[in-house]
Amino acid sequence: MxxxxxxxxxxxxxxxVLVFPSIIYGTDVTGKYTAIYQGREDRDGEKESIxxxxxxxxxxxxxxxxxxxxxxxxxxxxxxxxFSDGDVYYLYLQYRTFxxxxxxxxxxxxxxxxxxxxxxxxxxxxRPEGIIGVSAFAGQPRYxxxxxxxxxxxxxxxxxxxxxxxxxxxxxxxxxxxxxxxxEGNGENVYRDLLGxxxxxxxxxxxFDTDVRISSDVLADYNTDKSNMDxxxxxxxxxxxxxxxxxxxxxxxxxKEDYPEGRELIMSLLSTGREDRLSYTxxxxxxxxxxxxxxxxxxxxxxxxxxWHRGTIIKGGINGNFLKEAGLDFxxxxxxxxxxxxxxxxxxxxIKWHLSGKWTFEGGVEAVSFxxxxxxxxxxxxxxxxxxxxxxxxxxxxxxxxxxxNPEYTSDFRAGIRVEYNFSFGPFEDRSTK
Amino acid sequence: MRRLIIGAxxxxxxxGCSGWYVYKDPSQMFSHKVHKEILEDKGFKCLDCHRFLKxxxxxxxxxxxxxxxxxxxxxxxxxxxxxxxxxRTVMAPDVCSxxxxxxxxxxxxxxxxxxRNFHAVDARQDKERIDESKDxxxxxxxxxEWFCTDCHMRRDTIQTRMHPRPFRFIHSVEAxxxxxxxxxxxxxxxCLDCHRxxxxxxx
Numbered sequence: 001m002x003x004x005x006x007x008x009x010x011x012x013x014x015x016x017v018l019v020f021p022s023i024i025y026g027t028d029v030t031g032k033y034t035a036i037y038q039g040r041e042d043r044d045g046e047k048e049s050i051x052x053x054x055x056x057x058x059x060x061x062x063x064x065x066x067x068x069x070x071x072x073x074x075x076x077x078x079x080x081x082x083f084s085d086g087d088v089y090y091l092y093l094q095y096r097t098f099x100x101x102x103x104x105x106x107x108x109x110x111x112x113x114x115x116x117x118x119x120x121x122x123x124x125x126x127r128p129e130g131i132i133g134v135s136a137f138a139g140q141p142r143y144x145x146x147x148x149x150x151x152x153x154x155x156x157x158x159x160x161x162x163x164x165x166x167x168x169x170x171x172x173x174x175x176x177x178x179x180x181x182x183x184e185g186n187g188e189n190v191y192r193d194l195l196g197x198x199x200x201x202x203x204x205x206x207x208f209d210t211d212v213r214i215s216s217d218v219l220a221d222y223n224t225d226k227s228n229m230d231x232x233x234x235x236x237x238x239x240x241x242x243x244x245x246x247x248x249x250x251x252x253x254x255x256k257e258d259y260p261e262g263r264e265l266i267m268s269l270l271s272t273g274r275e276d277r278l279s280y281t282x283x284x285x286x287x288x289x290x291x292x293x294x295x296x297x298x299x300x301x302x303x304x305x306x307x308w309h310r311g312t313i314i315k316g317g318i319n320g321n322f323l324k325e326a327g328l329d330f331x332x333x334x335x336x337x338x339x340x341x342x343x344x345x346x347x348x349x350x351i352k353w354h355l356s357g358k359w360t361f362e363g364g365v366e367a368v369s370f371x372x373x374x375x376x377x378x379x380x381x382x383x384x385x386x387x388x389x390x391x392x393x394x395x396x397x398x399x400x401x402x403x404x405x406n407p408e409y410t411s412d413f414r415a416g417i418r419v420e421y422n423f424s425f426g427p428f429e430d431r432s433t434k
Numbered sequence: 435m436r437r438l439i440i441g442a443x444x445x446x447x448x449x450g451c452s453g454w455y456v457y458k459d460p461s462q463m464f465s466h467k468v469h470k471e472i473l474e475d476k477g478f479k480c481l482d483c484h485r486f487l488k489x490x491x492x493x494x495x496x497x498x499x500x501x502x503x504x505x506x507x508x509x510x511x512x513x514x515x516x517x518x519x520x521x522r523t524v525m526a527p528d529v530c531s532x533x534x535x536x537x538x539x540x541x542x543x544x545x546x547x548x549x550r551n552f553h554a555v556d557a558r559q560d561k562e563r564i565d566e567s568k569d570x571x572x573x574x575x576x577x578x579e580w581f582c583t584d585c586h587m588r589r590d591t592i593q594t595r596m597h598p599r600p601f602r603f604i605h606s607v608e609a610x611x612x613x614x615x616x617x618x619x620x621x622x623x624x625c626l627d628c629h630r631x632x633x634x635x636x637x
Contacts, residue, residue, distance in 0.1 A: 028524035262623035311611030356454030
């Protein structure tokens with residue numbers, strides 16, 4: 001029922017903008033339409049063909065320069081099962097004054113609180129003169145429904161609520177701070193009740209005649225309902241004269257939540273909710289065209305029996321950027337996942353080659369091997385390729401194909417065509433002169 | 435056989451087309467013909483973009499650099515019509531690749547390989563205004579909201595976003611190493627549906 005409403009709301013917004021331009025005189029519209037048709041064949045010989053359409057719209061200057069509507073949605077059709085479906089990823093009315101000093105949103109919108117969420121509701125942000133800004137939001141959280149047929153995907157109507165807000169520091173060069181709060185639950189239960197705080201500072205140093213820039217941030221989330229420190233995070237970015245870039249991260253999770261069945265956090269399913277993680281990435285520009293990187297993540301998880309399990313992810317590789325010389329962009333990498341139950345290693349290659357101003361080839365090969373006593377299949381290889389033609393700066397037409405020799409849940413072979421069109425229409429006048 | 439045909443086609447296309455490519459920087463991408471009418475309508479004069487500085491510098495290398503600065507407008511002039519929210523001209527494409535053939539050149543320093551694993555902290559610190567003095571460091575300087583939504587909400591793209599293509603084959607290993615990362619996008623139902631035997635035909 002809710003899905004029907006979403007589809008209708010999105011369709012009405014499109015009709016208003018595209019069919020009745022007189023109603024929206026002075027309004028300008030930008031957007032992108034993407035159509036994808038693909039045929040697939042799985043390892044059992046079963047075939048299906050699907051037609052997907054995506055539309056992104058930014059409707060600005062709606063009666064007033066500060067009022068706009070933003071929408072992003074999908075409509076798809078499966079020919080073999082004669083099934084149609086649509087989603088609205090976001091659709092909201094926005095009132096935003098100069099520099100976002102007042103920013104109001106009404107509708108379905110994405111929001112970054114203690115995690116990335118989609119909310120049906122309202123969000124208000126005020127950035128007045130001075131160093132303090134505030135924001136508040138309230139509404140219903142939305143989670144993507146998963147149907148037995150994955151083609152059918154809609155936002156679930158949970159009947160739950162979420163609200164929260166943030167007070168933050170603004171306009172201080174190289175200095176950040178905020179205090180935030182969010183509560184999610186239904187009429188009877190509180191799923192999560194988090195009080196957060198974050199701070200960050202940037203430094204510039206001179207070390208042995210080398211410019212060193214350091215940007216550091218810390219965040220903490222405290223579950224007031226459970227009297228528990230839910231998450232602690234620290235990040236440090238270090239840039240040595242732009243040639244060497246290092247990102248360091250440390251996280252400690254101790255999640256205690258009361259989400260209903262099926263919506264628990266995955267870490268609650270695979271551990272007691274306690275995880276410690278240390279990670280780093282080092283990126284070094286060997287030359288103007290070549291860079292190497294190495295990234296590692298080290299974790300430990302607490303199991304229900306009290307035992308701690310350790311895990312490691314190690315990645316490395318080389319990236320080449322010869323766009324100026326030959327229109328070529330490529331990467332070669334290796335990785336290894338090492339958990340307490342299994343190990344996996346992989347090698348990946350990717351290439352993007354601008355053959356001319358209009359033609360681009362993009363593709364890659366990825367091979368992984370899996371080492372566990374519980375599985376028969378040990379390796380999987382995937383080859384992908386896409387040739388894109390861009391007749392002008394607004395339009396792309398691409399044909400693509402993918403072949404996997406051991407895809408497990410995904411198809412063996414698929415091929416299709418994609419058309420993208422970036423459009424805009426409206427008055428020529430400069431909005432700043434109105 | 436299928437792979438052979440695909441591979442041969444790709445090699446044939448690449449071989450046939452190699453040599454057509456000519457790199458252009460943003461100033462070379464500019465077409466006076468395309469911009470003439472709109473710039474005149476807006477009242478722009480030649481000297482608004484081309485300042486023709488008089489140079490006294492005798493070092494030819496420095497003089498050339500300054501000469502280029504004097505001849506071509508800086509990005510603020512282009513972004514006035516193409517990017518800036520309040521002054522943008524509707525018909526002006528706002529896709530970065532319209533002018534920047536090499537996107538790497540305009541990426542922030544933080545966007546190294548594996549940046550996706552670290553980006554959440556920056557996104558949450560609301561750097562939109564706080565960090566505006568650093569330019570290009572705040573998310574919304576370059577990304578619109580659909581960019582976040584596309585990765586976080588869509589599960590049916592043909593492009594690889596977060597995971598490598600054969601990820602399902604090995605996903606259990608990463609899930610056992612770092613389940614907190616999974617929780618950023620997925621809820622438990624996402625795991626249970628597959629593991630309880632629900633078929634997923636699409637993607």
